[in-house]
Amino acid sequence: MNKQQQQEIVSTPHTHREGQGRESEGRVTSLLFICLGNICRSPAAEGVMKHIVEREGRDADFLIDSAGIGGWHVGQLPDHRMRRRGAARGYDFCSRARQFSAADFQRFDMILVMDRENYYDVKRLARNSDDVQKIKMLPDFMTRHPGQPTIPDPYYGDIADFDFALDLIEDACEGLFAYLCANNH
Secondary structure, three states, X not given: OOHHHHHHHHHOOOOOOOOOOOHHHHOOEEEXXXXXXXXXXXXXXXXXXXXXXXXXXXXXXXXXXEEEOOOOOOOOXXXXXXXXXXXXXXXXXXXXXXXXOOOHHHHOOEEEEOOHHHHHHHHOOOOOHHHHHHEEEHHHHOOOOOOOOOOOOOOOOOHHHXXXXXXXXXXXXXXXXXXXXXXXX
């Protein structure tokens, strides 16, 4: 398979590849991370998750993206503080902000939100119960921060708030990856 064919598989949800042993290995799992403006938490979760699947040699098995509830920052890079804190940990947060739309329910298998407000905002756009079933709380996948119900928005905070958000995001993304692997994704 050439590089162009591999790229098409990565960018096309639900694509099947030939010659795979497990049935689920031929399916691309599509994940969308959501926060309020798509410049702090969700692009960080996108970058961390991409890093994890690359590290595990599974990047061709996943389509990973992020979006925001609001459109205030559409087209912008992630917040410079989040990019700096991510770079210090070896991540490259370089996606451009976009706004979530109801059409995303068709494109993604899981829609992962950072807090309850995000959950209810996304749920309001759901067209049916199948859409609602796709919405998951990213903090529910954390294993090292029991009892932490949300990934707080660091935007109005200081560097320590960005580091804490990244700690939670790393924990949740590792837990999400383990969950997906255990469930044949």
